[in-house]
Amino acid sequence: MTGTSRTGRPEVAPSPEAGAPPAIELRGISKAFGKVQANKNISIRVMPGTIHGIIGENGAGKSTLMSILYGFYRADAGEIWIDGTRTDIPDSQAAIRAGIGMVFQHFKLVENFTVLENVVLGAEDGMLLRPSLAKARRILKQLSEEYELNVDPDAKIEDIGVGAQQRVEILKALYRNARILILDEPTGVLTPSEADHLFRILDGLRREGKTIILITHKLREIMEATDTVSVMRRGEMTATVKTSETSPEQLAELMVGRKVLLRVEKSPARPGPVVLEVRDLRVTDEKGVERLKGVSLDVRAGEILGIAGVAGNGQSELLDVLGGIMPATGTVRMNGEEIDLTGRRSDGQTRRAQGICHVPEDRQRRGLIMQFTAWENVAFGYQRDPGYNRGPLMDNDALRRDTEGKMQRFDVRPANCWLEARSFSGGNQQKIVLAREIERNPDLLLVGQPTRGVDIGAIEFIHQQIVNLRDAGKAILLVSVELDEILGLSDRVAVMFDGRIMGERDASATDERELGLLMAGMSGEGSPGPVDGAPGRGPLEQPA
Amino acid sequence: MPRWADVALVPLINLVLAFLVSGLVVLYIGENPIEALVIMIRGAVGSAYGWGYTLFYATNFIFTGLAVAVAFHARLFNIGGEGQAAIGGLGVALVCLAVPWPHWLLALPAAIVGGAVFGAAWAAIPAYLQARRGSHIVITTIMFNFIASALLVYLLVDVLKAPGQMSPETARFPEGATLPNAGVLAAIGLPFRPSTPLNLAFLLAILCCWLVWLLIWRTRLGYQIRAFGHSEPAAVYAGISPFRITMLAMLISGALAGLMAINSVMGEAERLVLDSVQGAGFIGIAVALMGRSHPLGVFLAAILFGILYQGGAELEFEMPAVSREMIVVIQALVILFTGALDNMVRLPVERFYLHRRTGHL
Numbered sequence: 001m002t003g004t005s006r007t008g009r010p011e012v013a014p015s016p017e018a019g020a021p022p023a024i025e026l027r028g029i030s031k032a033f034g035k036v037q038a039n040k041n042i043s044i045r046v047m048p049g050t051i052h053g054i055i056g057e058n059g060a061g062k063s064t065l066m067s068i069l070y071g072f073y074r075a076d077a078g079e080i081w082i083d084g085t086r087t088d089i090p091d092s093q094a095a096i097r098a099g100i101g102m103v104f105q106h107f108k109l110v111e112n113f114t115v116l117e118n119v120v121l122g123a124e125d126g127m128l129l130r131p132s133l134a135k136a137r138r139i140l141k142q143l144s145e146e147y148e149l150n151v152d153p154d155a156k157i158e159d160i161g162v163g164a165q166q167r168v169e170i171l172k173a174l175y176r177n178a179r180i181l182i183l184d185e186p187t188g189v190l191t192p193s194e195a196d197h198l199f200r201i202l203d204g205l206r207r208e209g210k211t212i213i214l215i216t217h218k219l220r221e222i223m224e225a226t227d228t229v230s231v232m233r234r235g236e237m238t239a240t241v242k243t244s245e246t247s248p249e250q251l252a253e254l255m256v257g258r259k260v261l262l263r264v265e266k267s268p269a270r271p272g273p274v275v276l277e278v279r280d281l282r283v284t285d286e287k288g289v290e291r292l293k294g295v296s297l298d299v300r301a302g303e304i305l306g307i308a309g310v311a312g313n314g315q316s317e318l319l320d321v322l323g324g325i326m327p328a329t330g331t332v333r334m335n336g337e338e339i340d341l342t343g344r345r346s347d348g349q350t351r352r353a354q355g356i357c358h359v360p361e362d363r364q365r366r367g368l369i370m371q372f373t374a375w376e377n378v379a380f381g382y383q384r385d386p387g388y389n390r391g392p393l394m395d396n397d398a399l400r401r402d403t404e405g406k407m408q409r410f411d412v413r414p415a416n417c418w419l420e421a422r423s424f425s426g427g428n429q430q431k432i433v434l435a436r437e438i439e440r441n442p443d444l445l446l447v448g449q450p451t452r453g454v455d456i457g458a459i460e461f462i463h464q465q466i467v468n469l470r471d472a473g474k475a476i477l478l479v480s481v482e483l484d485e486i487l488g489l490s491d492r493v494a495v496m497f498d499g500r501i502m503g504e505r506d507a508s509a510t511d512e513r514e515l516g517l518l519m520a521g522m523s524g525e526g527s528p529g530p531v532d533g534a535p536g537r538g539p540l541e542q543p544a
Numbered sequence: 545m546p547r548w549a550d551v552a553l554v555p556l557i558n559l560v561l562a563f564l565v566s567g568l569v570v571l572y573i574g575e576n577p578i579e580a581l582v583i584m585i586r587g588a589v590g591s592a593y594g595w596g597y598t599l600f601y602a603t604n605f606i607f608t609g610l611a612v613a614v615a616f617h618a619r620l621f622n623i624g625g626e627g628q629a630a631i632g633g634l635g636v637a638l639v640c641l642a643v644p645w646p647h648w649l650l651a652l653p654a655a656i657v658g659g660a661v662f663g664a665a666w667a668a669i670p671a672y673l674q675a676r677r678g679s680h681i682v683i684t685t686i687m688f689n690f691i692a693s694a695l696l697v698y699l700l701v702d703v704l705k706a707p708g709q710m711s712p713e714t715a716r717f718p719e720g721a722t723l724p725n726a727g728v729l730a731a732i733g734l735p736f737r738p739s740t741p742l743n744l745a746f747l748l749a750i751l752c753c754w755l756v757w758l759l760i761w762r763t764r765l766g767y768q769i770r771a772f773g774h775s776e777p778a779a780v781y782a783g784i785s786p787f788r789i790t791m792l793a794m795l796i797s798g799a800l801a802g803l804m805a806i807n808s809v810m811g812e813a814e815r816l817v818l819d820s821v822q823g824a825g826f827i828g829i830a831v832a833l834m835g836r837s838h839p840l841g842v843f844l845a846a847i848l849f850g851i852l853y854q855g856g857a858e859l860e861f862e863m864p865a866v867s868r869e870m871i872v873v874i875q876a877l878v879i880l881f882t883g884a885l886d887n888m889v890r891l892p893v894e895r896f897y898l899h900r901r902t903g904h905l
Contacts, residue, residue, distance in 0.1 A: 034898060325780050348783030358781070366781040369774045380771065381782035383764050393762045 021084030023048040023180055023211035024069070029078030031064055038064040040235045042078070046180075046228075051202060051212045053222040053243070056232030057255055057455035058426050062215050065232070066182055070102045071095040082180075101173025105185045107165050109157045115168050116140065116153040119175050136175065143174050147204045148197070162312075163194035170201065181205065182213045187221060191310045192483065192516035199225045217456075219248040220484070231255055256457045266467045269491040272301030275475035276322070276444050281330035283317045283499075291317040292328065293499035299444065304466065304476040306490025306507065308483060308515050314499040315479040316361055319448045322477070323358035324351035335443060348381060357437040359430075361448030361479065367433040370422040374412070375403040377421050378436050410435040411461060427458030434462060438469055445469055448479045463489055483512050497521040545897040551841060555834050555882060557889045559848075562881035566874040575865050587858025588851040594858070596740025601824075602850030603742075603807040606749040608828025609846050610756050611663075611801035613837040617760055618793035619773040624670060624685025625801040626825025627692030628663040632802020633809040634696065635662025637704070637714050637816035645720035652723065655810050656748075656803065663802015664795040666692060671794030675787040681794070689825070700818055713817040723811045745807035752800060753839040759796070760839075769793050801825060830879040833886060845882075852878060 022045040031039040039061045046052045056062050067073045069080065071089040080087050082098050089095050095102070109118050116136055124132045137153055144150050149171055151164045160168075166186060173181055183202075187195040202212050202225065214226060222229050223243060230240040231254040239254050252260045276299040283292040292314050299305045307315050320326035327342040334354050340346045351358070360366035368377050379388050379399050388399050403417040410431040412424070421429055430450065437445060447466060451459045466489060470476050480486050486493055490507045495518035502518040567577035588598045608625040615622035622628075639658035645651035670684035697712070706715035723744045760766040772779040772789040779786060808820050827849055834848070835841025856871035881889075 323781065324783065347785065348781055350783070352783065360781055365775065366778050369771050369778055371774050372771070376767070379767070380778070383767055383782070383784075389764060393758075394764055394767060396762075 020048055022046055022081070023083060024213070025081040025084075026065070026069070027079040027081065029065065029068060029075045029080075031061075031068060031073060031075050037235050039068070039075070042232075042235075042237045044230055044237060044240065046211055046213060048083075048179075048211050049206055049209045050227040051206055051214055051225055053214045053216065053226035053229040054232060055216060055219070055222050055229060055251060055255060057217070057457070058453055059455070060232040060255070061235040062232055063184065064235075066102070066184065066213070066215060069095065070100060070182065096176050096178070099177060099179040101170075101176060101178025101181045103166065103169040103173060103181065103183045103186060105188060107162075107169055109165060109168060111158040112156060114154050114156055115151050115160070115171075118157060118168055119153075119172050123176055139175060140171060143171055146208070147174075147201050149174075149201060161194075162189045162310075163191075163197065166190070166198065167201070178210075180211045180213070182215070184215045185217070186214070187216070187218065188481070189311055191519050192512060193520050194310075195221070219251055222251065223248060233257060252456055256455070258457075260456055261460050264463045264467060264488045266489075267471070269303045269470065271303040271491070272473060274298045275301050275335060276477065277331075277333040277336075278322075279331040279333075281318070281321060281328055281332065283314075283321060283326060283328045285317075291499050292321070294330075295496075295499070295501055297494055297501060297504075299475040299477050301443075301475050302470060302473045303491045304470050304478055304489055306486040306493045307477065307479045307496055308486045308493055309481070309496035309519055311481050313496045313519075315496050316448070317499075318496070319358065319361060319446050319477075319479055322351070322356060322444075322446055323360070324348040324356075349384065352381060352440070352442075355443035356446065357440050357442035357444070358446040359433050359437050359448060359450060361452070363426075363429055363433050364422075368421040368429060371420055373418050373420055374407065374424070374432055375400045375417040377432055378403040378406060378417075380436070382436070382440070406435040406439060407432070409439075410465070425455070426453035427455045427462075430454050430462060431458065434465055438465055441472075442474065444475045444477065446477050446479075449481065450478070451480075451482070451485060483515060486515070487512065495519055545894045549893060549897065551836060551838075554886070554890050554893055555845075557893070558834070558882045558886065559878065561885075561889070562878040565881075566877050569870070569873060569877075570866065573865055573870070575863055580859055580863060580866065583862050584855030584859050585851070587862075588855035593740060594854055596742040597854040597857070598847065598850040599746055600740060600742040600807070600812065600850070601853040602846040603746045603749045603811075604804050604821075604824040605827050605831045605846035605849050606753065606843060607804035607807065608801055608824050609831030609835060609842040610752055610828075610839065611797045611799075612828045612832035613835065613839070613842055614756060614760070614769075614800060615793055615797040616832055616837045617766075617773045618769045618789055619776075620671075620674070620790065620793055620797070621682050622667065622685055622794065622797045622801075623682050623829065624667060624688050624798070624825070625804075625828045626821050626823070627685070627689035628666045628798040628801035629804040629808075629821045629825050630689075630692045630696055630819075631666040632659040632663035632798075633805035633816055633820045634699065635659045635802060636805040636809045637717075640717040640721040640810060641714060644718050647720050648723055651721040652744075652806075652810075655721070655806060659802040659805045659809075660799035661802070663805075664799040667794045667798025667801070668791070671791050671798075674794075675790035693819075696816075697818065700816065704816065711817075714815045717810065717814045721810065722814050723806075725811075741812040743807065743811035745811045748803070748806060750843070752803065753843050756800070757839040765792065801828070827879070830883040834882040849875075849878075 024046040026042055026044045029039050029042040042065060054062050064073065068075045069089065071091040071094050074090065080089055087098050089098060110121065113121065116133055119140060120132050120136045125135065126132070140153050149167050151160065151167050151171070157165060157168065170181065186198060190198060206212060214221070216222060226243045228240060229243050229246065229251065231238045231251060233255055279296045281292050281295040282290065284290050295314070295318060297305065307318065309315050317326060321328040321341065322332065324347045327346055329341065332339050332341060334356060339354060364370055369380060382388065388395055400417050407415045407417060412428050412431045412435070421432065424432065450462050450466065454462065466476060478486070478489060487507055492504060493507050493510060493515065494504045495502045495515055497519060498521060502521065505514065563581065570577040570580045588594050608629060611625050611628065612622055635658035636655045639655045640651060666688060670681050670688055673679040673684050674681040700712040700714070704714045705712055725738045725743045760770065768784045768789055771782065772784055772786060776786055779789070804824060805820065809816055813820060831842055831845040831849055834845040852875055856875060859866050860868055860871050
């Protein structure tokens with residue numbers, strides 16, 4: 001995976017040697033929240049007409065830095081220079097005036113407004129809406145043609161896909177004359193081909209002289225899309241390098257501060273008998289939309305079945321049904337015994353008793369009570385465990401002893417069971433959930449997005465725990481939107497699209513391109529071109 | 545924000561603000577606010593007699609405050625304490641009148657059951673509507689206050705009124721169904737005069753504080769109630785039934801509100817009269833808010849409101865310019881500042897501490 005395939009693009013920004021000032025220059029930016037130094041004396045120069053990546057673990061200070069640049073926070077010290085002029089950015093209005101546009105990870109769009117109305121919102125020219133809309137329509141048309149940003153201006157946001165919604169966010173920024181575009185984790189919700197499309201757009205914008213800052217934790221995107229990359233760690237800027245002169249391994253090391261295994265080490269699976277048998281599973285949500293349209297799959301003992309797919313194609317519902325959170329129709333057998341999907345015995349307690357443990361996709365909403373202490377969270381879902389109860393009262397002492405052991409074995413830091421769940425980092429929160437579920441030694445472990453929002457250092461550990469459980473002969477159903485994770489961890493891969501399983505592949509015999517096509521709803525059999533089987537080859541490298 | 549600021553500093557600032565604004569009101573009608581404050585405090589806590597009344601009122605507020613607090617832990621806003629306490633009074637009265645009780649020791653457990661069951665039953669209907677139909681509990685419990693009030697008017701005027709009597713109230717309870725008054729507290733070393741309405745129910749209220757603490761922080765049900773209150777999706781994930789928790793939390797809440805009648809109906813009036821609750825159900829909301837839904841906080845806040853009630857009565861008596869309505873205004877200001885405007889003080893204090901010490905984003 002090198003930068004050699006980025007054909008037809010200038011390797012380096014065209015203008016710095018011409019003496020143009022940096023589009024953005026931060027000098028000595030520091031920002032503390034109480035005792036925590038979120039940004040320490042950060043200096044960075046972003047040249048105009050380049051894509052500049054900022055990479056770092058969660059909590060490294062990337063978001064804080066960008067929030068300062070966009071006027072959400074004020075720096076305690078330091079200067080911001082835009083195009084060679086010192087600029088004060090007290091609020092986001094000032095940032096917009098300075099030509100900075102921001103595309104947030106969670107889009108800030110009004111769902112039941114049209115694309116056009118969203119673009120104009122907050123940038124109306126006067127009291128009357130009609131002239132603004134007409135003008136916006138004209139500009140939108142022009143921008144769409146220029147940058148391949150095609151969206152229907154009259155479609156409502158709720159009716160268009162996430163990829164299109166993201167393009168609306170970019171249009172919003174361009175409509176406000178942004179010359180500098182900041183994108184925060186832009187590919188989290190996109191399919192590989194949508195991500196591909198996004199990077200083509202960014203490439204076009206760069207060629208027009210726009211400056212782009214790309215914040216991501218995905219090393220591959222950095223390698224494929226950026227000209228320069230800055231690495232942040234613990235509030236400090238540890239390095240800024242030319243992308244063509246670095247490697248993913250080096251970047252990972254810079255991020256974490258030590259050598260990191262980027263691939264999961266695991267031996268081939270030795271699948272045993274079928275543990276979970278799912279047949280024709282169907283779910284209809286409150287709005288009457290069918291979310292699962294007849295899903296069938298098997299998971300065997302001693303194997304990891306990975307479910308790949310873009311978020312929102314039924315994977316969450318599948319986990320929720322199996323975890324006893326959501327009723328469904330169809331048949332599910334656990335160790336040969338049919339389980340109740342709708343009735344009185346269809347709840348999380350019964351499922352746990354049947355040997356199904358569940359690491360939910362959203363640990364902050366589901367897996368943990370953020371206001372509970374670590375020890376209270378260790379009982380969560382197992383509050384009926386006789387070991388945690390003593391007569392009518394809960395045995396808090398036993399619970400705390402158990403928690404201390406779990407925190408030690410799963411390397412939760414800080415190892416203080418009295419801390420509330422919300423004061424742990426994402427990775428440590430996830431370790432608490434994993435410790436709770438894995439140490440139950442379940443026959444089937446449901447795992448959703450095990451490393452979402454988890455730092456690289458912890459990812460390695462979490463993956464290892466999952467593989468260990470597999471090697472202990474347990475069945476694992478893994479749902480993840482990170483293709484790398486699916487390919488690295490799974491023994492078999494099933495791809496979900498629009499509530500259906502589009503296909504199943506052996507993890508060793510497939511690659512991102514094939515899975516990407518399945519994820520986009522194209523059946524794998526008729527896919528164009530031979531599968532070259534080189535893992536890690538991203539869609540970006542295919543000729544556009 | 546450190547814990548002491550959360551539990552002590554913020555309520556204190558709220559209180560000071562309330563008294564400042566109240567002082568302005570008193571000033572406006574041409575009286576001396578300092579003097580008014582002194583009269584209030586002396587009237588409420590300056591004598592054993594004053595304390596007797598203060599604690600009697602506080603007992604009511606402890607029960608209704610605990611009722612609101614328990615529901616609050618399940619994120620249910622029970623505004624229906626007023627109605628539940630009124631119907632609880634009906635339960636207590638029926639129990640007391642049904643049998644010629646030989647001794648209060650027999651009558652009291654039966655009356656506790658009567659008050660709790662009636663109060664819980666009155667909370668059960670809104671709870672069911674919330675849990676099964678999604679009807680908002682705030683709306684339904686408020687409506688049930690009116691239904692309870694109308695029901696009691698009908699019962700006291702047409703059904704339960706003692707024969708040959710003009711006022712809408714039941715007959716006096718038999719001798720064996722009246723609670724020992726403050727004299728019994730004197731027996732355990734608290735020098736309260738029997739001439740105040742303070743009675744044994746005060747000890748029952750303290751017992752309830754402890755039981756609620758045990759329930760919320762030591763039992764599995766309390767654990768589930770808190771988990772459900774913090775996050776319903778998480779509770780469902782953990783296999784906690786929202787229906788069951790909503791019902792149980794509201795039943796316990798209604799029962800606690802119903803127990804207020806042990807103090808006001810059985811302990812003081814010794815008969816069921818119209819409007820026996822006198823707004824204590826609503827005061828309970830302020831008490832629970834100010835007490836941060838913790839039994840100890842509820843206890844302290846209830847005593848504060850007891851002081852306010854008793855002190856207000858004294859003030860009305862000693863300062864003729866301060867009318868009954870003025871007292872209500874002052875009490876309302878305290879409720880406004882400690883309850884409704886709590887965040888007005890809390891957020892700046894929080895920001896202040898965030899700025900100075902802690903390190904969250």
